[in-house]
Amino acid sequence: MRSRRAYRSDLSDARWALTEPAFAAWRAARTGPGTAARVHDLREIVNAILYVNRTGIPREYLPHDFPPYKTVYDYYAKWEADGTTQQVHDLLRDKARRTHGRPSPPSAAVIDTQSVKTSANVAEASQGIDAGKKTKGRKRHVATDTLGIALAVIVTAASVHDSTGGKRLLDELAASHPSVTKVWADGGYQNSVLQHGAASGIDVEVVKRPTAKGFQPQPKRWVIERTFGWLMQHRRLVRDYEALPQRSRTMIHWAMANKTSRELTGESTPSWRTETDNPCTTA
Template sequence: MRQKRYSSDLTDSQWEQIKSYFATGRRRKFHLRYHVLDAILYIVKTGTQWRMLPGGFAPWQTAYYYFRRWREEGRIRCILSITCRSARRQAGRHGEPSALIVDCQSVPSARTGGISSFDAFKKVKGRKRHIAVDMQGLLWGLVVHAAGDHETQWALQLLAPVASRLSRVETVFADQAYRGLEETIDRELDWELQVVESDDKPGFSVDPKRWIVERTYGWFGGWRRLDREYERRTDSSETMVRFAMLRIVLNRLD
C-alpha cells in the first residue's frame, strides 16, 4: 500500500464493489488497486502526463500497459455497465433504463495528432464526445469522433451497441440536431426518437430532459484529463471518459 493517498483514489468500499473483476491467480510486484487503478484515476483527475506519475504509483509504463490492456479487452466498459445497473437498483429503479438522452460535446484537441476537425457551429477544432445517458445521468453509450462530423452521422453507431445490451429502452430524447432520424431510429432499433424543442425566449432556459445529459458533461468538467482531447486514439479518449464515469458511479454506491 502507498503511504501517500490522493482524493482520486478508490476507497475500501469502492474497491470491494469491483475487485472481483480484476481477480487473477498471478502474483504481481505492484498491487492492481493501489499502484495501477489509482494511478490511472490520478491521471484522469489531474490531467498529468503518464511520464509524470508520482513515485508512489507503479512506473508509468506499467500503469499504461494495464490501461491499454483494459481498453482492448473492453473491461472498463463492462464494469461500468454493471456498476450503473447497481446504482440504479440502489436508487429504487430497474437495473436497465427505459429511456435515454443523447447529445454531443465538442472538445478542443491538444497537439497529439489523431482524428480531429473543425466544428463550425461551436467554433472548436477537435473532437466530439457523443454520449447516451439515462434519467440518472449515468453513461450507457459513448463514441468519440471528429468535431466536424454532424450528430446524425454517428447517432446509429452510438445507439446500436446500446440496443444490443439493453432490452427495456423505448424512447430516446435529443435536440433539434437529430431531427430527421425519427424513421431511421424506429426502423433500425424499434425506438421512438423525441426531439426536445428549445425555448425561444431570450436568456438562459432549461430544456426538458436534455438538462440531464448537460449535467453529465458538467461532471466530466471535474476531471482535468477530459478538459481537452489529449489522446491520439479515440478509443483511448473513450476509456478515459469511462474511468471518470466509473469513479462517479462508485461514489454513489459508496
C-alpha cells in the first residue's frame, strides 16, 4: 500500500490478512507470459470499495489518493461476475461461525425482505412499488444464519410479492446450503412458501407477532432485523444506487464482509478516533 493517511473504512493489517489469500489467488490465476504488470495494490482497491460502501459517495467522487474510480469499478464488477466477492464473504462467514462454536454448514436460517428507494439512474423496469410499504424502489430478499450473517440474497423490484421472492430465495438457499432444514419467517409469507420449502426438504415456520403492546423482539426472527440494521450503517445501502440488481447484491456482500471482518478481529466502528488509535497502517 502506498503511503497516505488512513481512512476509517480502511482495512487494518489484521482484516486484510483474513482475505488477502483469496485476492492473491485471484491475481495469480491471471498472471502469465505476456500479461501486463499489475500496477494497482489490491488492498487499495478493496479499501476504495469499502470507502464507497460505507460513505455512500458516487464512485467518481473517490478521493484522489485511491486508484482511479473506473479502475475500482472494473475490479468491483469483475469480482462480482467471477464469484470472488461471494467467495470472500463466505470465507469470512465460515470463520465467524467457527469462532462462535458453530459448524461451517448452517442448519437453520431466517428470511425476510427490506424495501428501499432507488436513485434516478435505476431503470423503471428494474424497480416497482411495494404496495404494503408504499415504497417505490427495489426489494432485498435475504436469508441469514442464526448469527445474522447472509446466506442468500436476491434483489428484485419492490413490486415483487414477498412470497414470490421467498420461493426464489428458498431455491437459492437449498442449492447453496443444502444443510439448511429449518427456516423462520414472518407472517408476510403465504402458505405457498411453506409448501415450497417442504418440497425442498426445508421446514418453514412462521413466527407470530407478540400479542403484548409495545416493541418486543420477535423470537428467532430478531437476528435478521439486526442484519438490516447493520446494512443501514453503510450509506450506500440506505438507497439503492446500483443500475443493475446484481451490483446491489454485491454491495450487500461487501457490507456484510466489512462487518464480519471487524467482528473477527475485535474491531468496532467508533464515531471518533485519534491518529494513535487508528489500527490502519499508512505504510
